[in-house]
């Protein structure tokens with residue numbers, strides 16, 4: 001299995017009795033260990049994996065290597081040694097609690113914050129070497145949209161379109177795409193939160209960007225709107241865009257992202273595909289609910305020995321099984337484990 005190659009095995013000495021203990025875990029993971037010899041308990045943190053952007057240079061539309069950023073008048077790094085890469089046709093989810101450094105990282109990468117340390121490459125070229133032509137190649141859906149409230153949605157998009165050089169997607173096509181066609185000539189000041197969010201999303205696609213940054217694109221949307229936006233994102237991945245997606249919504253991250261990275265206090269602690277994470281952090285059991293007479297009974301079976309488990313096979317043949325599923329971890333649970341906090 002691909003993800004298992006990331007598991008690190010380490011030998012550590014018990015601080016009390018010096019007994020050697022073998023521990024296994026993921027890069028950046030913190031685990032509790034107990035010495036089998038003297039029962040002393042302790043915490044062990046696995047080192048963060050080698051930055052992926054460094055291990056395969058040139059493959060990525062976005063390459064971020066070891067960036068640090070500190071805001072003026074702050075004595076704390078808002079971004080601290082962050083490295084990752086995003087390929088064309090890939091959605092990378094950037095997850096983490098409030099204030100973790102997600103928006104700051106995005107702002108550094110798109111050239112809005114100067115004075116960072118480290119290296120950023122976009123489409124193979126150092127960020128420092130790009131001039132304003134970078135903005136013709138990237139699209140940004142900002143966290144806090146800034147539209148002209150007195151202009152209509154169509155006028156807003158036409159105005160922003162005029163800032164680009166090169167081919168523009170017709171604003172009305174974009175408004176149709178996000179289901180705002182009939183509201184196109186209404187002033188943005190009269191728009192609801194969800195409508196503004198859709199407009200912001202549409203605006204980020206005006207220049208048909210190769211690299212696309214989205215900060216909470218489904219915020220404030222109803223389930224239909226959320227589905228629409230997610231389908232567009234998936235379609236754009238198929239078209240080969242490299243997508244940097246920041247979200248607090250773990251269901252969205254799970255559904256959309258090829259890989260996710262968890263950032264906590266400015267540090268990226270873990271990068272992995274949602275599927276591998278869920279399998280690795282889940283329990284290797286199958287949960288079965290079946291009827292015994294009129295009574296519903298729940299039983300767990302070991303996943304690995306299922307094919308030879310007589311009780312399970314008898315149940316399967318008996319036709320009394322009501323539900324059956326594996327005990328995968330959810331991305332919510334993994335978020336809490338990886339960041340050490342609840343979603344806020």
Ligand SMILES: Nc1ncnc2c1ncn2[C@@H]1O[C@H](COP(=O)(O)OP(=O)(O)OP(=O)(O)O)[C@@H](O)[C@H]1O
Pocket residue numbers: 071072074078096097098099100101102103104105143
């Ligand atoms: N303009 C600023 N000046 C000073 N400090 C800032 C500024 N913007 C953000 N910070 C600080 O930098 C840190 C990271 O903030 P950032 O906005 O990147 O977090 P975030 O992960 O995007 O959070 P959220 O999920 O709430 O959007 C926080 O400690 C925040 O207080």
Ligand SMILES: [Mg+2]
Pocket residue numbers: 102103104143
């Ligand atoms: Mg943010």
